[in-house]
Amino acid sequence: MDFEFSEEQKEFRNQIARFVDERVAPRAEELDESCLFPLDLMEELGELGYLGIKYPEEDGGAGLDQPHIYHAIFCEELARGSMGVGAVLAMHTSTATFGLYKWGNKELKRRYLAPALQGKKIAAFGLTEPNAGSDAASLRTKAVRKGDEYVLNGTKIFISNGTMADFVTIAARTSQEKGFKGISLFLVDTATPGFSVGRRLNKFSTHCSDAAELVLEDVRVPAECLLGEENMGLINLQKSLNDDRMITAALSLGVARAAYQAALRYSQEREQFGRPICQFQAVRFRLVDMLARLETARLYTYHVAAKADQGLDITSEAAMAKLVSSEAANYVCRMCVSVYGGYGLMEEYPAQRYLRDSFFPLVAGGTSDIMRVIIAKGMGI
Ligand SMILES: Cc1cc2nc3c(=O)[nH]c(=O)nc-3n(C[C@H](O)[C@H](O)[C@H](O)COP(=O)(O)OP(=O)(O)OC[C@H]3O[C@@H](n4cnc5c(N)ncnc54)[C@H](O)[C@@H]3O)c2cc1C
Known part of the structure; x- marks a missing residue:
């Protein structure tokens, strides 16, 4: 297959890279x-049309021919500037809005999807619970049908964008049948009585991307x-969860690239024993290993994005891609600190922030162990 970006994709990368260099990286x-997400960026990116990269024009999106590749470029570049900003926007533009795009009726899309793609409303996705993390299918939040309504009760944890969100796609149990086949998805407006943010959780990584407990x-x-359909929520969402993992791989590449570039620059400026430290073989080899892991992870991630654009199953x-890229990013950022x-x-130097932020993709969207479980299943073992 051809691994070159098209001219349009290169131009797109240049545009978003310029935006990141001017508006994201300096902040x-x-x-x-501050641990605060810059809401002005959300509106600005919405006005520029970046938030609808994955969606068709009739839903207010950009209607691109290879949306997964463009979305990966977008997320990689944002995370190069700030992993926290990338994390918020990756969630907002993918899993948090996917259910609404795919299954929402016209009126719901008018009220929630259109403003979300314009950066005027913020979206979140609530799957994880205090007792249901890797084993998400054991979640206990319940939705019970009563007349023309569903009544939801439960607690969600670690929800990105949770304190800022105007609406959340909540996964809730609609059948007592165990596992995946009893879970449905609901669009919940956060202004609905009974919905509250239990607390914002402090974390050492991706500070400006919040993680909330939702009640x-x-x-x-x-x-x-x-x-x-009722009870089909998690089964239907598989495609979006796959996309989410691929995008998390792209976020990993962004922070890894920032760390590699910073380390390379620093190694050429910093002198010890009368010469730049990049002239010591130990440092040079570290830089080589960083670049090698970054470039191989990058190639594979875009290969997967291209497969997704061909409509192929990328489970x-x-x-x-997420396993290799997130582990590579964590390695690259550790070497950067060194x-x-x-x-x-x-x-006062960014190396420690890169390293802290590189832990986010190791967990978000499923841990490396769970990625191995999925891959092993695909191998038939
Ligand atoms: C910053 C951040 C943002 C997040 N954002 C969201 C969000 O927006 N929405 C949302 O729904 N969730 C979100 N999550 C939740 C995330 O998806 C879960 O944290 C993740 O799936 C792991 O679940 P857990 O934390 O409960 O760990 P656990 O499932 O308790 O895992 C603990 C350890 O056991 C290992 N383990 C568990 N099961 C297995 C197994 N079968 N085989 C091998 N090892 C296993 C894990 O790999 C891990 O090392 C976020 C998490 C973080 C940290």
Whole structure:
């Protein structure tokens, strides 16, 4: 297959890279300190049309011919500037809006999807619960049908965008049957009585991307807020979860590239024993290993994005892309800290932030162990 980006894709990368260099990267440190997501960026990117990359024009999207490749480029570039910003926007533009795009009726799309793609409403996705993480299918949040409504009760945890969201796609049990075959998806407006943010969780990684506990107490939603068929929620969502893993791989590439470039620059400027430290074989080899892991992970991730654009099943491949890219990013960022020596530990240098942020893709969208479980299943073992 051809691994070259088309001229349009190269131009797209240049455009978003310029935006990131001007509007995101210079604020990354401040956002890391304040732990606040810059809402102005959301609106700006919405106005520029970036938030609808994955969706067709009739739904307010960009109607691109290879949306997965474009979306991966978008996420990689954002994470190069700030992994926290990338994490918020990757979630907003994929899994958090996918159910609504795929199964929402016209009116729901008018009220929620259109403003989300314009950056005027924020979306989140609530699957994980305190007792249901890797084993998401054991979730306990319940949705019970009462007349024309469903009544939802339960608690969600680690929900990205949770404190800022205007609406959340909530996965809830609609049948006592165990596992995947009893879970449905609901669009829940966060202004609905009974919905609340339990708390914002402090974390050491991706500071400006929030992680929230969400509480649902007798939250009543109209029956049309059921997204897709009852009990088929997680089965239907598989494609989106695959996309999400591929995009998390792209986010990993972004932070890895930022760390590699910073380490390379630093190694050429920093002198010890009368010469730049890049002239020491140990440092040079570290830089070589960083680049080699980054470039191979990159090639594979875009290969998977291209497969997704061909409509092929990418279940194993997306898990492999996330496994390889997130582990590569964590390695690259660790080596970056080491190239910086003592300065790598100092908050005034970005190396420590890159390393902290590189832990996010190791867990979000499923841990590396779970990626291995998925890949092994694909291997038939
Ligand atoms: C920053 C952040 C943002 C997140 N955003 C969201 C979000 O927006 N929406 C959402 O729904 N969720 C979100 N999550 C949740 C995330 O998907 C889960 O944290 C993840 O799936 C792991 O679940 P857990 O934390 O409960 O760990 P556990 O499932 O308890 O795992 C603990 C350990 O056991 C291992 N383990 C578990 N089962 C197996 C197995 N079968 N085989 C081998 N090893 C296993 C794991 O690999 C891990 O090392 C987010 C998490 C984080 C950290």
